[in-house]
Amino acid sequence: MDLRKTLEQAVAQLTSAAIGSPRMNAEVLLMFALGVDRAYLYAHAQRQLTPEEALRYEELIAERARGVPAQYITGHQEFWGMDFVVTPDVLIPRPETEHLLENALPLARALAHPRIVDVGTGSGCIAVVIAKVLPQAEVHATDISPAALEIARANSARHQLDRRIQFHQTDLLHGLPDQSFDFVLSNPPYVGESEEDQVQLEVRKFEPRHAVFAGPTGLEIIERLIPQAERALRPRGWLMMEISGSIASRVQKLLSSWTEVRLAEDLQGIPRIAIARKA
Numbered sequence: 001m002d003l004r005k006t007l008e009q010a011v012a013q014l015t016s017a018a019i020g021s022p023r024m025n026a027e028v029l030l031m032f033a034l035g036v037d038r039a040y041l042y043a044h045a046q047r048q049l050t051p052e053e054a055l056r057y058e059e060l061i062a063e064r065a066r067g068v069p070a071q072y073i074t075g076h077q078e079f080w081g082m083d084f085v086v087t088p089d090v091l092i093p094r095p096e097t098e099h100l101l102e103n104a105l106p107l108a109r110a111l112a113h114p115r116i117v118d119v120g121t122g123s124g125c126i127a128v129v130i131a132k133v134l135p136q137a138e139v140h141a142t143d144i145s146p147a148a149l150e151i152a153r154a155n156s157a158r159h160q161l162d163r164r165i166q167f168h169q170t171d172l173l174h175g176l177p178d179q180s181f182d183f184v185l186s187n188p189p190y191v192g193e194s195e196e197d198q199v200q201l202e203v204r205k206f207e208p209r210h211a212v213f214a215g216p217t218g219l220e221i222i223e224r225l226i227p228q229a230e231r232a233l234r235p236r237g238w239l240m241m242e243i244s245g246s247i248a249s250r251v252q253k254l255l256s257s258w259t260e261v262r263l264a265e266d267l268q269g270i271p272r273i274a275i276a277r278k279a
C-alpha cells in the first residue's frame, strides 16, 4: 500500500477510536515510523511501504488508538523551540507553561547572576530553557520523583547543559539553602481529585498521577510551596507558579502577605501564572 492510502486508513482508524486531530496524529506517527519529515510524506505519496514499515506503523497507530499520547509513542515533545525526550515518568510539557518563562525571563535578564530554582522539574523543560537562554544564571531543579529526574538530567545532557543545572531529589524546596534565590519557578501539580472527571481521559490514564493531582482540593502542593519559597527567596525575590482558573482566587489569598501579586492570563484568557514578590 502507498503512503497516501496508508495515511487515509490510519486517519479512519483514529477517527473511529475518537482520537482528536486524527490526521495530525496519523502524519506524526508515519513520519516517526519512516524517519522522514512532513514534506517527504507529500512528495512521495505514491511510495510503497515495505512490509516491516507497514507492520511498525500499524503497531504505532494501534497504540495511539488506545489513547497513548503521541508524545509517549515518539518519545519527544517540543517546548520553547527545543526538543525534549519524554517518557510516561514525566508530564508532557504544555504550551501554557511557556507563559511562566515569558514572565520570568525579562525580570531575570535584568540581574547579572540570577539564582533560579525550578520546583517539580519533570522533563526538565523549564530549567533547561532557563540554563540555555540565561548563560549567567545559576540554575537548580528539584523533583520528588527519581525517574523524572533521570529524564530531566538526560534532557539537560542532550542540550549540553548538564553542567549548568544542579538537580535535587527532594520534597519541593526541602534541603535547599534559605534566602538564596532570586526566582522560585514552578509548574506544580495543581489539579484537585474532586475535579478528576473534568481532566481528559488520556491525561488520567497515561500521565503520572503525582505530576497532575495535588490532593483533594488541588491546593495541597501550592499551600506548602508558598511558605517554603518565602524562606528560599532573597528579599525582593520572585515566586511564579503555573495555576488553573479554578484555584486562582484561592492562590491569591494564600499570597496576601506578598507584594506585587498578580495573575497573568494564558491565550484563552484563563489566569495561568500566579506572580508574587517577597517583601
Ligand SMILES: C[S@@+](CC[C@H](N)C(=O)[O-])C[C@H]1O[C@@H](n2cnc3c(N)ncnc32)[C@H](O)[C@@H]1O
Pocket (backbone or CB within 6 Å): 090, 091, 092, 093, 094, 097, 119, 120, 121, 122, 123, 124, 125, 126, 142, 143, 144, 145, 148, 170, 171, 172, 187, 188, 189, 190, 210, 211, 212, 221
Ligand atoms: C505538573 S508536573 C510539571 C513538570 C514540568 N516542570 C513541566 O512543566 O512540564 C509537576 C512535577 O512536580 C513533581 N512533584 C510532585 N510532587 C512534588 C513534591 N512534593 N516535591 C517535588 N516535586 C514534586 C512531579 O514529579 C512532576 O514532575
